[in-house]
Amino acid sequence: MVKRAGTFIETARKEMANPLSQAFLSVLPPGFAVMKQLSMSSFPDPAAAIELSKAIRQETLTRLPELLEEFEENALSNGARVFWAGDSAAANEYILNLCREKGAAFVTKGKSMITEETGLNSALEEGGIEVFETDLGEFITQQMGRPPFHIVGPAINIPAAEISEIFLEKGIISEPSNDAVALGKSVRAYLRDRFKSVKVGITGINMAVSSSGAIINVENEGNIRLTKSSPETLVAVMSIEKVVPDMNDALHILRILCRHCVGQKISGYVTIDTGPAKQSELDGPKELHIIILDNGRSEIYRDSLTRQALKCIRCGACLNICPVYSKIGGYPYGFAYSGPMGQMLNPLFLGFHRTKDLFSACTLCGACRDACPAGIDHPGLFLYYRSLIAENADQKEKALYASAAAAMQSGLAWRLGIKTARAILNRNARDGYVSSISGIKKGWFSNRDLPEIAKKTFHELWKELNRKDT
Amino acid sequence: MRVSLFIPCTVDIFMPDIGAAVFSLLKRLGCEVVYHQEQTCCGQAHFNAGRRKDAAKLARRFISIFEHDDNIVCPSGSCVYMVKKHYPELFGGDVRWLKRAKRLGERVFELSEFIVSRLGIKDTDARFNGKVAYHESCHLLRGLGVTGYAKELISRVNGAQVVPLAGADSCCGFGGEFSNNYPEISGALVSDKVKNFIASGADVIILSEPGCLLNIMGYLHRHHPDKKAMHIANFLASQ
Numbered sequence: 001m002v003k004r005a006g007t008f009i010e011t012a013r014k015e016m017a018n019p020l021s022q023a024f025l026s027v028l029p030p031g032f033a034v035m036k037q038l039s040m041s042s043f044p045d046p047a048a049a050i051e052l053s054k055a056i057r058q059e060t061l062t063r064l065p066e067l068l069e070e071f072e073e074n075a076l077s078n079g080a081r082v083f084w085a086g087d088s089a090a091a092n093e094y095i096l097n098l099c100r101e102k103g104a105a106f107v108t109k110g111k112s113m114i115t116e117e118t119g120l121n122s123a124l125e126e127g128g129i130e131v132f133e134t135d136l137g138e139f140i141t142q143q144m145g146r147p148p149f150h151i152v153g154p155a156i157n158i159p160a161a162e163i164s165e166i167f168l169e170k171g172i173i174s175e176p177s178n179d180a181v182a183l184g185k186s187v188r189a190y191l192r193d194r195f196k197s198v199k200v201g202i203t204g205i206n207m208a209v210s211s212s213g214a215i216i217n218v219e220n221e222g223n224i225r226l227t228k229s230s231p232e233t234l235v236a237v238m239s240i241e242k243v244v245p246d247m248n249d250a251l252h253i254l255r256i257l258c259r260h261c262v263g264q265k266i267s268g269y270v271t272i273d274t275g276p277a278k279q280s281e282l283d284g285p286k287e288l289h290i291i292i293l294d295n296g297r298s299e300i301y302r303d304s305l306t307r308q309a310l311k312c313i314r315c316g317a318c319l320n321i322c323p324v325y326s327k328i329g330g331y332p333y334g335f336a337y338s339g340p341m342g343q344m345l346n347p348l349f350l351g352f353h354r355t356k357d358l359f360s361a362c363t364l365c366g367a368c369r370d371a372c373p374a375g376i377d378h379p380g381l382f383l384y385y386r387s388l389i390a391e392n393a394d395q396k397e398k399a400l401y402a403s404a405a406a407a408m409q410s411g412l413a414w415r416l417g418i419k420t421a422r423a424i425l426n427r428n429a430r431d432g433y434v435s436s437i438s439g440i441k442k443g444w445f446s447n448r449d450l451p452e453i454a455k456k457t458f459h460e461l462w463k464e465l466n467r468k469d470t
Numbered sequence: 471m472r473v474s475l476f477i478p479c480t481v482d483i484f485m486p487d488i489g490a491a492v493f494s495l496l497k498r499l500g501c502e503v504v505y506h507q508e509q510t511c512c513g514q515a516h517f518n519a520g521r522r523k524d525a526a527k528l529a530r531r532f533i534s535i536f537e538h539d540d541n542i543v544c545p546s547g548s549c550v551y552m553v554k555k556h557y558p559e560l561f562g563g564d565v566r567w568l569k570r571a572k573r574l575g576e577r578v579f580e581l582s583e584f585i586v587s588r589l590g591i592k593d594t595d596a597r598f599n600g601k602v603a604y605h606e607s608c609h610l611l612r613g614l615g616v617t618g619y620a621k622e623l624i625s626r627v628n629g630a631q632v633v634p635l636a637g638a639d640s641c642c643g644f645g646g647e648f649s650n651n652y653p654e655i656s657g658a659l660v661s662d663k664v665k666n667f668i669a670s671g672a673d674v675i676i677l678s679e680p681g682c683l684l685n686i687m688g689y690l691h692r693h694h695p696d697k698k699a700m701h702i703a704n705f706l707a708s709q
C-alpha cells in the first residue's frame with residue numbers, strides 16, 4: 001500500500017478534474033445513503049436499533065482487554081491458533097513464514113482493509129509469494145496498482161475499456177471486451193483455477209465473537225467464502241477492536257453494518273467459522289490462524305479521546321454523506337481508509353504531521369457524526385488532532401493567531417485593529433466587495449468576493465441605534 | 471424580557487446590518503436589548519484552528535462579560551455551539567471555570583430558537599414579497615438541532631412563498647479556514663449550493679449563519695450578482 005496522504009491536495013485537484021470520478025461521485029455515495037435510509041426503515045424502531053449498535057460498540061471499547069482475552073481462550077479451545085502481532089511487520093512476517101512452511105507459491109485473499117493497512121500484498125510479493133485478490137473490485141485495483149476508490153466499490157470508477165486493456169495485458173482475457181458481465185466471468189474463471197490448488201488463503205475479519213471464539217465475514221461475491229473453504233490453511237487477520245461480546249451483539253452489528261454499507265438487510269454471504277474443520281467435517285481449513293493486530297491501537301486506546309476511533313465498524317456510511325468525499329473521492333486520503341473514517345484513522349496510524357490535510361480538510365458540518373452507527377464524533381476528533389499539532393505549527397500561523405487573540409483580549413486593541421484592517425482591505429473594494437488582496441487571487445478569492453469591512457462596525461453602529469432608541 | 475446581544479465578530483466587522491436587524495426585531499417583539507461593548511470574539515476561529523490556549527483565554531473573557539445575563543442571543547448557530555459545546559472542553563481540568571462555562575451555556579440561544587422557545591412567538595409579523603428558499607446551516611441543523619424554529623418563523627412571514635431547495639441540508643463548504651485553505655473543494659460545494667438555489671426558482675436564499683452567508687453571498691456576488699442571500703434576522707426584521 002502506497003502511503004500518499006502527503007499529496008492530498010494534488011490528488012484531490014486531479015480527481016476534481018476527472019469527469020469519470022465526478023460522474024460516479026454524483027451518483028454513488030448519495031445512492032448508498034438513500035438505500036441505507038430505506039433499509040433502516042425495516043427496523044420497527046430504527047433510532048433504537050442505532051442506539052443499540054452504539055451501546056454495543058461502547059461496551060466493546062470499555063471491556064476491550066477482557067473481551068480479547070476471552071476471545072483468544074475460546075478460539076484456542078476451538079482449535080485455532082492465535083498470534084498477537086504488535087505491528088504490520090510482525091503480522092506480515094508471520095504470514096510469509098507460514099506460506100513458506102506450507103510450500104505455498106501463491107495465496108488467495110478475500111477483501112480486507114486490514115491487510116491494506118499492513119501492506120501485506122507487497123510484503124508477500126517481496127518474499128516471492130504471488131497474491132491474488134479475489135474480490136472483483138480489489139482484483140481490478142490490484143492489476144492497476146491503484147488504491148481503493150470507495151470502501152464498497154474499490155474500482156467502481158474504472159471504465160470497462162480500461163479494465164479490458166489491463167486484463168488483456170495480464171493474460172486474464174484473450175479478446176478485448178467492454179462487457180462488464182463477460183469481464184467479471186473471466187475473472188471468475190481465472191480465480192477458480194487458483195482456488196483449486198491454493199494452499200493458503202487470507203481474509204480479514206468483520207467481527208470476532210468473544211463468547212464463542214467465532215469469526216464472522218460479510219461479503220456479496222462469495223470470494224471470501226471460497227478463500228475460507230478452499231485452502232488447507234486459513235489466515236484471518238483482525239485488529240484488536242473487532243471483537244463483540246456475544247453472538248446476539250454480533251448479529252445486531254451485522255444488521256447495522258449491511259444496512260449502512262449498501263442498504264442491504266443482509267449481505268449475499270455471511271460466513272461464521274468456529275475453529276478449523278473438525279475431523280467429522282467434510283470441508284473447511286485444517287488449520288486456522290487468527291492474527292490479532294495491534295499496530296498502534298494500544299496507544300490509540302490509551303488516550304480517552306482517540307479511543308473512540310476504535311468503535312468504527314468500517315461500514316462506510318460516513319463516506320457516503322461527507323461533502324468533501326463527495327467532491328474528491330477516495331484517492332486523496334492516500335491510505336487504506338478514506339472519507340471521514342480515513343480522516344479519523346489514517347492520522348492515528350501515520351502520525352499527525354504527515355496527515356495534517358486529512359483533518360484540516362473538513363468543514364465540521366457534522367454529517368458523518370450523524371450518520372455513524374458506532375457513535376463516533378469525527379469533527380470532535382479532527383478538532384482534537386488540530387489542537388495536538390497546533391503547538392508545533394508554522395511560526396507565522398502561530399503568531400497570527402496569537403496576535404489576534406491578544407488583540408481580542410483587549411476591546412480597544414481589537415477596535416483599533418479593525419480600523420487598520422479596514423483602511424488596508426477597503427482600498428481594493430468596489431461596490432462594497434473586495435475581489436483580491438494585493439493582487440493575490442488565491443484562497444478565498446479564487447472563487448468568491450468578500451464584503452468590505454463595514455463603514456461602521458456593529459460596535460460603532462450600536463451607539464447610534466441605542467441613541468435613536470432612547 | 472431583557473436580552474443581551476452576542477454579536478459574532480464576522481457580523482460586527484462585515485455585516486453589521488445583521489446585528490441591527492436582530493436589535494430591531496427583538497425590540498419589536500417586546501424585548502429590552504443590551505449590548506456589552508467590550509465583547510470581541512467567542513474564540514471559535516482559534517478553537518477550530520486547534521489553538522486551544524488562545525481560545526480558552528477568549529472563552530474566559532467571554533464568560534466574564536456575559537455571565538450575569540439571563541438571555542444571551544446570537545444570530546449564529548456555530549458561535550452558540552462554540553459556547554455551549556466547546557467551552558466545557560476547554561476547561562477540562564478547571565472545575566470552577568467549567569462550572570461557569572456550563573452555567574453560561576444554558577443561557578445562550580440562537581436567534582430563532584430564542585424567539586420561538588423562549589419568547590413563545592411563532593409569527594414575527596414580518597412581511598416579504600417573493601419566493602424564498604432556506605439553506606440548512608450545519609450547526610443549527612446537526613450541531614444544535616434547532617433548525618425547526620427558523621423554518622417555523624419563515625413559514626409565517628406574510629407574502630413570502632417558501633420553495634423547496636434540493637440539497638438544502640448539505641454543507642455550503644464554508645468551514646472557516648477550510649474555505650481559504652481548500653478553495654477548490656469549498657468552491658465546488660458552494661457552487662452546488664448556488665446551482666440548487668437558482669434551480670429552486672427562489673428570489674432569495676435565507677440562512678441563519680453568518681459564515682454560510684459570507685460564503686454564499688461572496689460566491690453570488692462574483693458569479694450571479696442578480697441573486698441574493700439574506701440572514702434570517704434581516705428577513706424577519708423586514709416589514
Ligand code: SF4
Nearest residue numbers: 312313315316318372
Ligand atoms: S466511522 Fe462510523 S460511519 Fe464511518 S465507517 Fe466507521 S462506523 Fe461507519
